[in-house]
Amino acid sequence: MAVDLNPMFRSLILSATQNRAVAGLVRKHGMRLGAARFVAGETLDEAVEVLRRLNQQGLYTNTTLLGEGVRDRDQARAVVEEYLEILDRIHAENLKTNIALKLTHLGLDLGEDFACDNLRVLLERARELGNFIRIDMEESARVDATLRIYRRLREQGFDNVGTVLQAYLYRSEEDLRSLLPLAPNLRLVKGAYLEPPSVAFPKKADVDRNYLRLAELSLTGPGYTAVATHDERIIDWVINFTEQKGIGRDRFEFQMLYGVRSDLQLDLARRGYKVLTATPFGKEWYFYLMRRLAERPANVLFILRNLFK
Numbered sequence: 133m134a135v136d137l138n139p140m141f142r143s144l145i146l147s148a149t150q151n152r153a154v155a156g157l158v159r160k161h162g163m164r165l166g167a168a169r170f171v172a173g174e175t176l177d178e179a180v181e182v183l184r185r186l187n188q189q190g191l192y193t194n195t196t197l198l199g200e201g202v203r204d205r206d207q208a209r210a211v212v213e214e215y216l217e218i219l220d221r222i223h224a225e226n227l228k229t230n231i232a233l234k235l236t237h238l239g240l241d242l243g244e245d246f247a248c249d250n251l252r253v254l255l256e257r258a259r260e261l262g263n264f265i266r267i268d269m270e271e272s273a274r275v276d277a278t279l280r281i282y283r284r285l286r287e288q289g290f291d292n293v294g295t296v297l298q299a300y301l302y303r304s305e306e307d308l309r310s311l312l313p314l315a316p317n318l319r320l321v322k323g324a325y326l327e328p329p330s331v332a333f334p335k336k337a338d339v340d341r342n343y344l345r346l347a348e349l350s351l352t353g354p355g356y357t358a359v360a361t362h363d364e365r366i367i368d369w370v371i372n373f374t375e376q377k378g379i380g381r382d383r384f385e386f387q388m389l390y391g392v393r394s395d396l397q398l399d400l401a402r403r404g405y406k407v408l409t410a411t412p413f414g415k416e417w418y419f420y421l422m423r424r425l426a427e428r429p430a431n432v433l434f435i436l437r438n439l440f441k
């Protein structure tokens with residue numbers, strides 16, 4: 133029987149992420165060694181160039197100011213200010229770009245109300261500008277707070293907000309069912325964090341199966357589905373399923389990461405599907421890069437090859 137080494141590799145890299153020596157080394161050399169493949173630069177100006185180019189290629193985009201786990205109120209407020217500037221710039225540049233952000237970047241660890249208030253400020257500006265904000269999903273310990281904040285904002289009348297469900301969590305089907313009456317705009321992902329078997333399927337085959345389950349429920353529900361994966365089998369399944377059921381292309385989109393399967397992104401866009409490229413930028417790219425490395429052993433080889441060039 134073939135042994136799936138990927139889960140072991142994944143936990144090795146994700147555990148190493150917390151190691152100070154690893155962090156120091158990667159932070160120092162990562163950009164030069166290939167982080168730029170996944171991150172659209174460290175400044176907003178650099179990101180705008182990339183977003184414009186992707187739009188010109190027929191791709192929609194979102195952007196994220198990289199950062200997470202903020203534990204200082206002033207720092208969280210500064211992040212809000214930066215996002216206000218990003219929203220204004222997207223508008224001024226006429227980009228087909230929305231925002232995806234992490235609640236711990238807005239200060240979730242300092243209090244749920246604080247993070248919710250910060251997000252409300254951004255949603256108000258986004259609404260004025262006709263834009264949309266998606267709340268990324270972080271570790272399983274933060275799912276409850278994230279969904280509570282999402283619900284609160286929907287109750288307060290914001291319909292320009294969406295969130296994410298992770299197929300590796302046992303709870304996600306239940307969460308999806310309870311959100312469906314809100315006609316939610318949901319991004320479905322497999323899940324990028326290190327989670328114990330008490331909360332998440334340890335086997336990739338089970339995660340993939342659950343992804344299809346969630347996709348079926350969401351696509352046949354009243355909301356909008358962002359199918360965020362590079363897994364071609366899932367993408368083909370979604371194409372066939374929506375065609376069979378007569379689900380319009382305005383009810384879902386595909387989402388992939390900047391620097392990953394660009395060929396597939398362009399191919400789907402040419403075939404008339406809406407494709408959004410998630411295109412983050414900023415100086416705090418370390419944790420983001422490590423999650424991308426953990427997803428694929430070949431990415432570590434890519435970095436190592438650059439080391440010896």
Ligand SMILES: Cc1cc2nc3c(=O)[nH]c(=O)nc-3n(C[C@H](O)[C@H](O)[C@H](O)COP(=O)(O)OP(=O)(O)OC[C@H]3O[C@@H](n4cnc5c(N)ncnc54)[C@H](O)[C@@H]3O)c2cc1C
Binds near residue numbers: 321423
């Ligand atoms: C737009 C978007 C937003 C996301 N938001 C979140 C979020 O909010 N919370 C969260 O926990 N996770 C998020 N993720 C990450 C997600 O959970 C997965 O870790 C990631 O997408 C890899 O899984 P996959 O679905 O592509 O399938 P996999 O089965 O991991 O990969 C399928 C194939 O895709 C390609 N591939 C996948 N990943 C990579 C990579 N890093 N580099 C190169 N090739 C790759 C390979 O060819 C691989 O064989 C997001 C992913 C996307 C695309």
